Amino acid sequence: MAYARETPMVHAGEDPAAHFGALSTPIYDAAVFAFPDAAQGAAIHAGEQPGYFYGRMGNPTQAALEAALCALEGGEAALALASGMAAITTTFLTLLRPGDHVVAPLAMYATTTALLDEVLTPWGVAVTYVDATDPAAYAAAIRPTTKVLYLESPANPRLQLVDMAAVVAVARAHGITTVMDNTFATPYNQQPLHWGVDIVVHSATKYLGGHGDLTAGAIVGPAAFVHDARWRIHKILGGVIAPQTAWLVLRGIKTLALRMVQYNANALAVAQFLAGHPQVQQVAYPGLPTHPQQALAARQMTGCGGMLAFEVADLSAGQRLIDHLTLCQLAVSLGDVATLIQHSASMTHAAVPRERRLAAGITDGLLRLSVGIEDANDIIADLATGLAAI
Numbered sequence: 039m040a041y042a043r044e045t046p047m048v049h050a051g052e053d054p055a056a057h058f059g060a061l062s063t064p065i066y067d068a069a070v071f072a073f074p075d076a077a078q079g080a081a082i083h084a085g086e087q088p089g090y091f092y093g094r095m096g097n098p099t100q101a102a103l104e105a106a107l108c109a110l111e112g113g114e115a116a117l118a119l120a121s122g123m124a125a126i127t128t129t130f131l132t133l134l135r136p137g138d139h140v141v142a143p144l145a146m147y148a149t150t151t152a153l154l155d156e157v158l159t160p161w162g163v164a165v166t167y168v169d170a171t172d173p174a175a176y177a178a179a180i181r182p183t184t185k186v187l188y189l190e191s192p193a194n195p196r197l198q199l200v201d202m203a204a205v206v207a208v209a210r211a212h213g214i215t216t217v218m219d220n221t222f223a224t225p226y227n228q229q230p231l232h233w234g235v236d237i238v239v240h241s242a243t244k245y246l247g248g249h250g251d252l253t254a255g256a257i258v259g260p261a262a263f264v265h266d267a268r269w270r271i272h273k274i275l276g277g278v279i280a281p282q283t284a285w286l287v288l289r290g291i292k293t294l295a296l297r298m299v300q301y302n303a304n305a306l307a308v309a310q311f312l313a314g315h316p317q318v319q320q321v322a323y324p325g326l327p328t329h330p331q332q333a334l335a336a337r338q339m340t341g342c343g344g345m346l347a348f349e350v351a352d353l354s355a356g357q358r359l360i361d362h363l364t365l366c367q368l369a370v371s372l373g374d375v376a377t378l379i380q381h382s383a384s385m386t387h388a389a390v391p392r393e394r395r396l397a398a399g400i401t402d403g404l405l406r407l408s409v410g411i412e413d414a415n416d417i418i419a420d421l422a423t424g425l426a427a428i
């Protein structure tokens with residue numbers, strides 16, 4: 039029987055029969071597991087037979103989370119890791135060799151840009167940054183050595199969208215792998231694998247965990263790729279998720295659908311309020327008619343999520359606003375139950391050179407809001423107080 043998408047979010051990964059009937063997957067705080075015998079020991083150690091033997095290579099709590107991630111994204115296999123950056127680093131190192139080329143968005147999570155520029159480029163990987171809202175820009179950047187088209191949608195921090203079907207078509211025509219960061223949308227609002235994207239990565243630190251109390255990451259994709267990522271690269275890099283953290287992410291996922299309904303509704307209400315405020319010059323939210331890709335959002339997303347960006351006059355107007363807020367917390371990160379606001383130019387993107395920042399649409403007066411699950415009217419009242427202080 040096919041369930042509605044909310045149902046697997048409550049039950050995914052559960053296997054009570056494997057845990058003495060426990061309905062909450064136990065936390066396996068074991069770094070070492072004994073082999074049943076020599077032959078099975080050899081097979082498990084080589085990754086040829088399922089089983090556990092050492093903390094770096096997984097445990098039943100992590101496996102339950104990985105099963106849940108597969109169910110959420112509709113993927114064949116998943117690998118849970120210590121952070122979103124561990125997931126992204128492991129994915130790139132699994133797919134790339136020196137001499138290979140990557141096409142990536144000009145506007146994306148700043149640490150992913152830093153990974154490409156400061157780690158992979160010196161190791162001999164070439165990168166071309168494109169306006170990812172234009173699928174033709176991906177096509178134009180392709181070289182004989184291109185191995186990965188990288189997507190992030192909605193993108194940090196201006197909520198630009200990538201047309202997944204169009205970019206997948208470009209990649210498939212050239213036999214290139216597509217990787218998508220689905221952190222902002224979550225599998226509740228968007229399922230990249232259903233659009234033909236090969237591999238999805240997540241910062242589970244954000245909506246999947248959902249409470250701002252853990253750091254974790256995930257990779258979901260074809261079984262052969264995930265096996266290669268786990269056994270050839272992750273085994274060596276060692277960005278292992280702790281069993282307690284895996285359990286917390288599993289618990290977060292149980293309320294993901296409920297939280298996303300509230301995020302989607304609250305963010306739309308806040309975006310509409312901001313769009314009508316005289317001190318606000320611009321609001322970027324895929325659910326507003328002023329978003330240049332609202333039709334694409336309606337096509338490939340089932341909800342527009344909790345993230346939005348808006349612009350006030352300049353740096354000091356932005357600083358006055360955030361200094362007069364009491365409910366919204368001045369903090370980086372996102373996907374928390376609480377509303378978080380941050381100033382991209384001085385915080386998350388401070389390390390990005392100003393010209394690159396501006397090219398990515400990150401102006402000095404840009405504020406990014408991760409709308410929480412509080413009452414929408416209370417969030418709006420707090421922002422109204424801040425805007426009145428400008």
Ligand SMILES: *Cc1c(COP(=O)(O)O)cnc(C)c1O
Nearest residue numbers: 121122123147219221241243254
């Ligand atoms: C936070 C984030 C990351 C990095 O994840 P960590 O868990 O902080 O390592 C990657 N991509 C996006 C879109 C993010 O928001």
